[in-house]
Amino acid sequence: MIFQAIGLFFVITEICPYQGLWLTVLVLVAYALMFILFFIVAFRDPGYINKQGLEFMSLLKVFDGTSLCPDCEIIRTGRSRHCPICGKCVERFDHHCPWLNTCIGLRNHNLYLFYVLIQEIQFLVVLGESIYVIVLYSRGAHTLKYKEFAGEVVIPFIDVTMNKTWLFFVAMGYLMLFTLFFGYMMMSIIKVQAVNFWTGMTTNERFSR
Secondary structure, eight states: OHHHHHHHHHIIIIIGGGSOHHHHHHHHHHHHHHHHHHHHHHHSOOOBOOOOSOOHHHHHHHSOGGGEETTTTEEOOTTOEEETTTTEEETTOOEEETTTTEEEOTTTHHHHHHHHHHHHHHHHHHHHHHHHHHHHHHTTOHHHHHHHHHTTOOOHHHHHHHHOHHHHHHHHHHHHHHHHHHHHHHHHHHHHHHHHHHHTOOHHHHHOO
């Protein structure tokens, strides 16, 4: 989340001054959607299975021990799994996401997929725009474009980076490395989830043997 916020800062200060207003609004709306989805997926109940209110010893007399969770003291469903990090059983458990610090399960899986796709598209767009901006800057076209966009309102950081070539390239270098690294990670996740969708299985069901 911190890296995304830093990336957004550099997008606003280094890329927005070079592009049209409509494209700037589109990028910022995509970022806003991404942050909203982050909080929804992170804080939404992924499908925790609540205790049924029955004594665990009584359940052992009726059900096979493999169909019960001794930690949650509940009857497990066929596609649920106990998450040792969250300390709860999750219906249709896919995996525990360390970046969101939550499980991905029945109730937030679809939103998670949408969130990952939005992120990947955003990374690809920012990477392409970063290359475009570097080319413009190298050709000396930054002054006219920047003044047309900014008008009389100038953020101090933008003014500094536009007049210091080394600082501009440091900022753009960070932005490109950020998008390449996390874009590759998102693409790997999308690949796994695409296979899951095609086979009708979860990540847990495919890889936990």
